Amino acid sequence: DQQVKQNSPSLSVQEGRISILNCDYTNSMFDYFLWYKKYPAEGPTFLISISSIKDKNEDGRFTVFLNKSAKHLSLHIVPSQPGDSAVYFCAVLGRDSNYQLIWGAGTKLIIKP
Amino acid sequence: DGGITQSPKYLFRKEGQNVTLSCEQNLNHDAMYWYRQDPGQGLRLIYYSQIVNDFQKGDIAEGYSVSREKKESFPLTVTSAQKNPTAFYLCASSPGASGGAQFFGPGTRLTVL
Numbered sequence: 001d002q003q004v005k006q007n008s009p010s011l012s013v014q015e016g017r018i019s020i021l022n023c024d025y026t027n028s029m030f031d032y033f034l035w036y037k038k039y040p041a042e043g044p045t046f047l048i049s050i051s052s053i054k055d056k057n058e059d060g061r062f063t064v065f066l067n068k069s070a071k072h073l074s075l076h077i078v079p080s081q082p083g084d085s086a087v088y089f090c091a092v093l094g095r096d097s098n099y100q101l102i103w104g105a106g107t108k109l110i111i112k113p
Numbered sequence: 114d115g116g117i118t119q120s121p122k123y124l125f126r127k128e129g130q131n132v133t134l135s136c137e138q139n140l141n142h143d144a145m146y147w148y149r150q151d152p153g154q155g156l157r158l159i160y161y162s163q164i165v166n167d168f169q170k171g172d173i174a175e176g177y178s179v180s181r182e183k184k185e186s187f188p189l190t191v192t193s194a195q196k197n198p199t200a201f202y203l204c205a206s207s208p209g210a211s212g213g214a215q216f217f218g219p220g221t222r223l224t225v226l
Contacts, residue, residue: 009153034214043117043203043217044156089155100146100171101215103155 003027004092006104014112019077021107023090028071030094034101035064035075038087047088048075077109085111116140117218119204124223126198134189134221136204145187146205146215149173156203162187191223198225 005024013019031052036044050057050064057064063076087108091101117138126132144163148156158171162181176195181187191198201222205215
């Protein structure tokens with residue numbers, strides 16, 4: 001039973017527009033949420049995170065939004081650039097997971113020129 | 114400069130052979146992790162270690178073994194008991210044992226012939 005779901009396997013966005021990646025989770029006890037970016041045949045790179053006491057965290061072109069009532073997490077990238085083309089994973093952790101990361105299946109983002 | 118190294122990047126083995134994947138970090142991180150990634154899937158945790166000389170099974174530990182004799186090293190052995198060993202293997206570390214952002218190595222692609 002998946003505790004973290006990324007329902008869109010892929011997403012195609014025009015360069016310069018906003019990319020919105022979504023993630024849903026099932027356990028309200030999760031208290032830390034992370035986004036990772038991964039290029040093929042490389043390890044994931046940490047992108048941005050948010051704790052459950054906040055609903056928004058911003059870092060340059062990247063903003064993460066947390067809606068605790070909906071158990072929904074989203075990553076906004078604006079403006080989207082060709083180098084943003086990658087697979088994006090959301091990951092969560094909390095007391096119930098013994099503070100180990102639980103990963104979504106990933107969303108492949110394709111930025112079209 | 115600090116980081117996590119995995120070697121080799123590509124590894125080929127015959128069916129029935131044990132193989133050991135190397136992971137070294139010089140970040141002085143307490144916790145280290147091994148994940149497996151299969152096409153179209155997220156990362157699945159094999160083993161993790163929060164402290165030297167101690168490690169715990171992850172979600173898919175069967176057919177794998179690890180050791181943590183030194184803080185900076187966490188080798189993974191893929192044994193002949195692992196039914197589908199061909200995959201991309203990722204090692205990660207985090208500063209504390211209680212989770213948080215993990216930092217990944219470049220990965221090892223293991224192909225069993």
